Amino acid sequence: MTSDLDIPVLVGDGGETYRETVRFEGRVVELFVHTPSGLADLFAADVRARRGVLQSMYATGLVLADRDGAAGRARALAETDLRAGPPPLDPATVETTRYGLTDALDDLVDAADRAERLAVAGSVFDAAANLLLDHHRAWTGTGKWLPRRLLQADPRRGAALIDGHLRVGASGEPAWLAEAASEVLALTGGPLREGYRRTWQGAIESIAAAGR
Structure with a gap:
């Protein structure tokens, strides 16, 4: 062991x-x-x-x-x-994560290079996981704890995200992860493109790091 x-x-x-x-x-x-x-x-x-x-x-x-x-x-x-339970993400962080996930989903589907698609899939998975866990006011985690917390908080949607992420790694096919992440996005306010604006606060925000 x-x-x-x-x-x-x-x-x-x-x-x-x-x-x-x-x-x-x-x-x-x-x-x-x-x-x-x-x-x-x-x-x-x-x-x-x-x-x-x-x-x-x-x-x-x-x-x-x-x-x-x-x-x-x-x-x-x-x-x-x-x-x-954990404190909720503040509205600005949720908005930033929705915007970043919307953009990353476009990149996931459009990426022709398999290595790039796999890298983008990690960002999609992390952002969707953070939104889903926040929606349920559930504890998040890193490493092995993130999939465990996802399955505890939302067995169906969490499993769909995990399965979609695994499929990108195994076959390069992004459709399952894109569908699972899109469902989470719809659950937490929907895609965000036009109308998004964020005033510079002295730090660069990352969708993968949001809420951690």
């Missing part, structure tokens, strides 16, 4: 909050060491990022030791955050 083992460790307020990778008996282990105040800060950051990664770790993990009830209190806080 090559996947690492994630172990949160709670220490007192006089300690330090940090993350460390070690190897134990041949297994890679990720230690997430938190003070109570450090954990509260990280929980708040994960909520703002709409990911809820640490909350999921604390809410679903196996408690190995809990001498003073700290693990139980941390689990309760994590469960409260997860039940509340």
Whole structure:
């Protein structure tokens, strides 16, 4: 098994909050060491990022030791955050993502080069996933967690996006992904071209990064 083992460790307020990778008996282990105040800060950051990664770790993990009830209190806080769900994307971000997805869908269908089509498919998948998860006020994720969160939030539409993305990689055919992403776009306000305007705010916005 090559996947690492994630172990949160709670220490007192006089300690330090940090993350460390070690190897134990041949297994890679990720230690997430938190003070109570450090954990509260990280929980708040994960909520703002709409990911809820640490909350999921604390809410679903196996408690190995809990001498003073700290693990139980941390689990309760994590469960409260997860039940509340992530904050919604602000309207400007939704609009920007819709505009970017509309443009990327055109590129996906028009791309003659297979490598370019595959690259564009990644942007389409990410943007549609962000819109769909926001529509359901569901937690997002990166890497292996993104398809998992999609299937949890919307089994049918999430599966369609995943299947469409896989088909682009396997055969180069974009039709299934384009159809799945277009359905998500229609669900979240529809395509956006004419009428879109965004005032420069000092940062370049990316449809792939929206909401992360």
